[in-house]
Amino acid sequence: MTTTRTTMRSRTGTKLYAVRDESGQFKDIQTYKRAHTADMRHKSEAEKDAARGPIEKQVRKAAKDAVKSVKSSVRGAVAAVKRVAKRAVKQVSSPPPPPIVIAEVAAKKTTRKPAATTIAKVAAKKTASKPAAKAIAKVAAKTTARKVATAK
Numbered sequence: 316m317t318t319t320r321t322t323m324r325s326r327t328g329t330k331l332y333a334v335r336d337e338s339g340q341f342k343d344i345q346t347y348k349r350a351h352t353a354d355m356r357h358k359s360e361a362e363k364d365a366a367r368g369p370i371e372k373q374v375r376k377a378a379k380d381a382v383k384s385v386k387s388s389v390r391g392a393v394a395a396v397k398r399v400a401k402r403a404v405k406q407v408s409s410p411p412p413p414p415i416v417i418a419e420v421a422a423k424k425t426t427r428k429p430a431a432t433t434i435a436k437v438a439a440k441k442t443a444s445k446p447a448a449k450a451i452a453k454v455a456a457k458t459t460a461r462k463v464a465t466a467k
């Protein structure tokens with residue numbers, strides 16, 4: 316990018332280049348000799364293109380295309396890493412319950428008696444009024460409860 320330079324002379328008579336910013340203030344002051352020498356060292360894009368041969372142009376184009384391809388694939392990889400990182404952050408911020416709690420809940424659910432077992436026991440208690448009859452009713456209730464439990 317070229318900048319507009321104003322030429323001026325110092326008190327000693329040396330020619331200067333002054334570069335100004337947008338507000339008009341001096342941003343950089345260079346001696347003409349040093350600035351001109353630096354300008355001569357650098358070639359413009361048009362000069363560079365004219366100096367290149369057809370093979371070099373093809374090689375440069377292929378290199379640019381390769382760089383562009385690599386950049387796009389890297390962008391995709393970066394996006395994938397960001398997605399995985401977000402998922403990991405979510406999992407860490409709200410961790411699942413520890414396995415001990417899960418095992419306790421599962422044990423409580425499996426130790427509950429089925430409704431058929433409790434109904435059979437209540438019916439046996441109501442029908443049995445004598446002590447011997449109560450014992451027989453309990454045994455009958457237990458056997459029916461086992462049958463119901465194994466049927467499931």
